[in-house]
Amino acid sequence: MRRTARILTLMAAAVAACLAADAKAGxxxxxxxxxxxxxxxxxxxAGLAKAMKVDMRDLKSAEVQAASDDDLKKVITAGKGxxxxxxxxxxxxVDDVVAYMRSLKK
Ligand code: HEC
Structure with a gap:
């Protein structure tokens, strides 16, 4: 039982390390x-948004953060507007950049 707990702790630490690395690479x-x-x-x-005549949303805003990871990935690989x-x-x-965008969330 105790051994299982130790293995789980190690796995959780490994997963956490991977996630951190992703956001960093991102x-x-x-x-x-x-x-x-x-x-x-x-x-x-702001200057670019004005030049492109587009209303850009803040990537850390609740609206953008409400999008699924797949939606965010699609913007990167397929564009949007x-x-x-x-x-x-x-x-x-692409996954790394999405992980980084999630870390921007307020
Ligand atoms: C040349 C400038 C430019 C670059 C480079 C760029 N973007 Fe964008 N991005 C925009 C503009 C402009 C919009 C708004 C598009 C629209 O609404 O018509 C946008 C929109 C987005 C959105 C959607 C936000 C929303 O309103 O839902 C996401 C997410 C995004 N960009 C992520 C990224 C990521 C991640 C990268 C880098 C991998 C990137 N962008 C590179 C200009 C850029």
Whole structure:
């Protein structure tokens, strides 16, 4: 019984470590591919929004955070409205960036 508890604790720690690593890797990809338009913490680049004539939502807002992970991934890979798909972010990097976006939540 005690051994099971220890194994579970180790597994939980491993899962937590993986999640943290994902958000961290996601931040690097985000800084490279998203920050210019969405700011380092999800706050829209006001000048860009004005130039593109679009009302950008804050990525940390409740509205954006209410979207499912799949919806967020789709915005990155397929684009949304005036945002084009982000070419440099594919595969696991998409999951990592979503993990990072979740960490921005207020
Ligand atoms: C060239 C500028 C630009 C880049 C680069 C960019 N975006 Fe966007 N993004 C936009 C604009 C503009 C919108 C609003 C689109 C609309 O509503 O027509 C948007 C919308 C979004 C939305 C939807 C928010 C909502 O209103 O529901 C998400 C999520 C998002 N971007 C995430 C990302 C992520 C993650 C990256 C990087 C992988 C990224 N964007 C890169 C300009 C950009």
């Amino acid at each position: 931040q690097a990809a985000y800084d490279k591919s998203c920050k210019g338009c969405h700011g380092s913490d999800g706050t829209p680049n 005036k945002m084009h798909p982000v070419a440099g972010v594919t595969g696991k990097a």
